[in-house]
Amino acid sequence: MCSRGANALGHATRESSTVPVDTSPDKVVSLSEAVAGVADGAVVALGGGLSSRLPMALVRELCRQQRRDLHLVGSAHGIDVDLLIAAGAVGVVEESYVGFEQDLGVAPAYRSAIETGAVELRETCCATLLAQLRAAEYGIPFMPVRGVLGSTILQLHPEYRELECPFTGERLLLAPALSPDVALLHAVAADAAGNVVLPKPYVLDVRFAYASRRVIVSTERILEPGQLKLDEVTIPHFVVGAVVEAPYGAHPASCYPDYSYDRRALQDWVKVASSNGRLRNVIEALVAEDESAYRAALGSARLEELRAWDARDRLLDLMQ
């Protein structure tokens, strides 16, 4: 299924099973406009990983707009998934891990929602997810995957199949192509057309950008046309649908080289989310009215501390 055409302004558009090509020169929209297009029940790919470059401004806006029944897809994540679950926005979690590692443990809202059955568990594995995104990118219906056979993870995925390889006779797992409805990514910089600069590690962001039906990028800053050097572009403009300026848009995750992660904010979250209290009110206060209110609540002193992330300052900050 593929139709080519042009939009009202004469820019190329294409609707395909994965990325609709969009060459509009200006895709800058407000945060609320960008997120308004994410439907209840959508399959949402979350960029970044663990406590790094999570699309938190977009996640907070999903909470503000009270989205429901989202199906989250990603590799190893943390407070992005946990906040959405606590806000009641999630129906299915298809991630390989959700938590704060040895330091602060399993994400508390995730743990509780899976244990009570409020959210459906479809735990996945990093390389399986990668293969499924690649299948979507390659335009093929499935990919063979090594491993998984023999693991109980199989029970969580009735959609997987097994095949004897017609060439080698090996037993292989087949995983179907996965095209998320929308990918939410946070970048260090982008231009208005949607050329995106990511710092390493990209995790699955580039794969999500090609495999998803729509790509929304929040960015620390929007660069003028021509400011971006060719070698810096990680994701090209034609796969990106919307660009949102969101300073500190990954907080409390890190967005290098701008700022490190905010361990104290994660500690506070784990404490409050473990308490089983009135989480709705807590979340309303936490996500604030909008992003400028969110930043104001954090205070400029704290934000400046996070920007000072050279070795010595980091060490002192983490020791507090």
Add this chain to the structure above:
Amino acid sequence: MTDWYSLDEWFCARLAQTIHDAEMVFHGFASPCATIAMHLAKRTHAPHMVLIEGATYAVNPDPWFIPPTSNDRALMHDASYVMSFEELFDAGARGDLDRMFLSGAQIDRLGNTNVTLIGTRDAIGVKLGGGGGGCNLSATVGALTLWTTRHRSARTLVDRCDFVTDLGHRTPDGTRAELGHRGGGPEMLVTELGVFKFCDGVAVLVERFPDVEPAEIERATGFAFGTADVPLVPPPPAEVIELVRALDPLGVRQREFAPRELARMFELR
């Protein structure tokens, strides 16, 4: 130089000994002891190893310090290269990774590990964090070093995992050969009480820490493992202990241990 060292320091040193020189080695996230072990090995007996950090995929970095989260710039400092997610998992799938570190809330005598859930899929008692890429990589990586710092709980080394996230030598569905997996599977299992080696696909105790009685290991272990009357773990050299302290000034490794284990001290000789 202090005269005493602690169990968490010794544990990292012993884990490092499971690495051979010139191996390509990967640790997952949430693995500070394994992270430290890899940097110890690289700086001592395994200078030619290719060290790949979990979560950043940085190759041979010289971290400022071990941070409490593993997707962090501190672990990329002075790296010779940063692999992409795709490069790392492709290397694993085609068999280029020689060794990986894996842990679990449950580990059975066949080396299967559970990091997904306690209970059953239909009656989940406790949700665990999740397996990351383990259920792919455990099938294809050359050798696995397993570790746990919670052996004494008697809930970790179990007869049978409630849920098999990562693959040992045999799962209820078959052996590695029957399942078509090319990797060698678990080779060693290091715990805060002792060291197991996998012989013919099952865990056999081969060393114990000197302050641990054989009976304590028997009480804490949910499967038969041969005799508990085994040699003691050889003490670590002073310079390795110094390296642990230099690498991990925040003591992130200690987050893996119960307070009781952190109180275990040994005299440096």
